[in-house]
Amino acid sequence: DAGVIQSPRHEVTEMGQEVTLRCKPISGHNSLFWYRQTMMRGLELLIYFNNNVPIDDSGMPEDRFSAKMPNASFSTLKIQPSEPRDSAVYFCASSLGVGAGNGQPQHFGDGTRLSIL
Amino acid sequence: KQEVTQIPAALSVPEGENLVLNCSFTDSAIYNLQWFRQDPGKGLTSLLLIQSSQREQTSGRLNASLDKSSGRSTLYIAASQPGDSATYLCAVHNTDKLIFGTGTRLQVFP
Numbered sequence: 001d002a003g004v005i006q007s008p009r010h011e012v013t014e015m016g017q018e019v020t021l022r023c024k025p026i027s028g029h030n031s032l033f034w035y036r037q038t039m040m041r042g043l044e045l046l047i048y049f050n051n052n053v054p055i056d057d058s059g060m061p062e063d064r065f066s067a068k069m070p071n072a073s074f075s076t077l078k079i080q081p082s083e084p085r086d087s088a089v090y091f092c093a094s095s096l097g098v099g100a101g102n103g104q105p106q107h108f109g110d111g112t113r114l115s116i117l
Numbered sequence: 118k119q120e121v122t123q124i125p126a127a128l129s130v131p132e133g134e135n136l137v138l139n140c141s142f143t144d145s146a147i148y149n150l151q152w153f154r155q156d157p158g159k160g161l162t163s164l165l166l167i168q169s170s171q172r173e174q175t176s177g178r179l180n181a182s183l184d185k186s187s188g189r190s191t192l193y194i195a196a197s198q199p200g201d202s203a204t205y206l207c208a209v210h211n212t213d214k215l216i217f218g219t220g221t222r223l224q225v226f227p
């Protein structure tokens with residue numbers, strides 16, 4: 001069965017441009033997570049949704065970042081305007097249920113490698 | 118604030134060796150702990166998930182243990198193979214979030 005699908009796989013754009021990353025979670029999963037991975041900071045949770053509702057966005061670095069989940073099968077992470085320090089790999093993950101203790105593992109997509117020039 | 122540390126940061130071993138990767142966390146009030154594998158340019162693949170009430174989990178040549186009171190987990194890889202080369206990450210479930218460790222980059226050479 002299909003895993004978490006992210007697009008695009010790679011994105012190179014100039015500073016100041018709007019960037020939109022997309023994610024399709026595993027069918028039936030009701031929690032969706034956006035992470036950012038850099039060499040300096042490792043993997044950081046940006047925001048997560050449960051049943052399409054944002055639960056915790058405390059990891060979103062600035063107002064330039066926004067995320068939406070209009071339905072159970074699609075989410076976007078948008079950066080506007082983009083800056084060179086936003087360059088990183090962005091991962092989307094999904095799982096059944098929410099919160100620790102439900103014992104459900106998170107399943108990750110292959111990520112979007114973003115480079116802001 | 119939960120902090121997760123992995124030692125060693127990098128490891129290079131010949132094929133066939135048995136390996137132990139270490140993960141430590143500062144807040145023992147976790148719900149579960151998950152081990153992941155990450156190949157270059159790829160996402161994370163879940164290997165094992167240990168509930169806080171469990172002591173260990175096994176999958177094939179992999180065995181993960183958890184000692185919640187001391188804030189430690191180990192991932193044991195038996196009879197390592199070149200295909201095991203990857204970065205291994207542990208993550209603890211704290212409240213609603215996964216907090217990731219810094220990772221151990223493993224290279225197994227023939």
